[in-house]
Amino acid sequence: MSTVAWITARGLFGRRRFLLLLPLPVLLVVLAVLSRGLGVAPSDWGPPVLVGLGLAVVLPVVALIVGTGVLGAEIDDGTVVHVLTTPLPRWQIVLPKLAVAAGVTAATVAAPLFAAGLLADSVRLGLALAVAASAGALAYSALFVAASLLTRRPVLLGLVYVLIWEGLLSNVLAGSRVFSIQHYVIALADRLAPTELLHTTVSMPLAAVMIALVSIGFSLLAIDRLRAFSVAGETS
């Protein structure tokens, strides 16, 4: 584990506010256990819990908070300069941070999704959701790490994507789902474990290709932006 990754992980876990991330996954498991325990049919509680809460809220919001936290927080308080002045190539700064962000997000989201999928249908669905969510975590993290280098307000930009693009437009315009990470994850999970619980209009090969493209493309963009990074004081 490189030093940058170590520092980043400590920066994430060393703060009390990391605990704020826990209620979301816990809520996911609690709702799944509650529904299962009270004997509601999985076809009724599966879509709102697995997709409505798990893939549409927990995954993007955790990825947003962690993804903008690994680099955006350092840029915000100016300590990124200490890392930038070391003789490290910029990709050795971006990639470990991205790996930590994706790893933390995947661990936080995949475990409760596995439990919820297991309760809803089978071990296979649980594993499929966990794998798909991990792939999604990588794509989301790349997107949000790049966003924190493109703008000074990365969280708001990320929220525009999560709320307005994925939340509003994907429901109204089915065509915009082709550019929605949430639907790639659903397509991936549905392919790995075909059930009646997950529905999307995006095809599986397209989803796999787009997840890879988004992850690699935004990582390269982040590295490129960090090469031309200009240190400036806080504006407005």
Place this chain on the structure above:
Amino acid sequence: MPEPTGVIHDIGYQRYTGLRLGRRQVFGALYLHGVRTVFGLGRSAKAKIFPWLVVGIVGMVAAAVTAIRTQIGEVVMTYAQFADAMSWLVIFFVAVAAPELVSRDLRSGVLPLYFSRPLPRADYPLAKLLALVTGLWLLLGAPQLVMFLGGAFTADGMRGVWDELLDLLPGLLYAGLWAVIFASVGLLIASLTGKRAFAAGGIVAVFLMTTPIVGVLSILPSQTANQLAGVASPPTLVQGVGLWAMRDLLITDQDGVGPDLGPFGPVYALVAVALVAACVALLLARYRKVAAR
């Protein structure tokens, strides 16, 4: 030892002898500044991007609804339904505005400067809250006014205009309910952290994670749980109060079934009042603690 030769020169410092404005003026200034901050007025172009993006989208929807109504004659949504349809944008707007109002002051540690004025502890958060409520109400109310103008100019005679106005007023009241509940919850969360980024994330997380709880509660095999499900999430809570108070304005579709409240309509109203009261109380408690530092 020589005698001291120093002289004190009068360089013209004067005491302020003019009128000193009191608490009300401080409150008013804070409120006005808050409303301007919500929309990024008086700040750089960067601070205006996100608030005006939301205002632009909401305005576009209102314009489209108005155009469809005047051209085709089909009422896409009533004034009251407009607020419901915009709920995600309202959440985003709160996530943009609330951290701007309170988190920046916490971060830069200027609160002691505010409280060195004739300003009671409670006035600062209340002025900010009032500013956010006003901002949200304007966000939801102004497009309804656009829709009203479109409807009024196509209505036949004064009678039609009067009917439109009677539809608009409950819509504006309903928008006010949205504004009060979302502003009090959002401002409370934002006041917990000095980092705008975390405040925005926290607000969105709280609002979004409560929605699926409603989804699960409403399919549990217990009718009471189903009918009380809406209480668990701010948007459905507001909707429940609206359905209880003015059902015919929210559900216009004849065979459209809204959420079934059963006999619990007044419970929704009580919970809404209790939620706002609790949020304001916690906000005041929070500022008693912060101001003491």
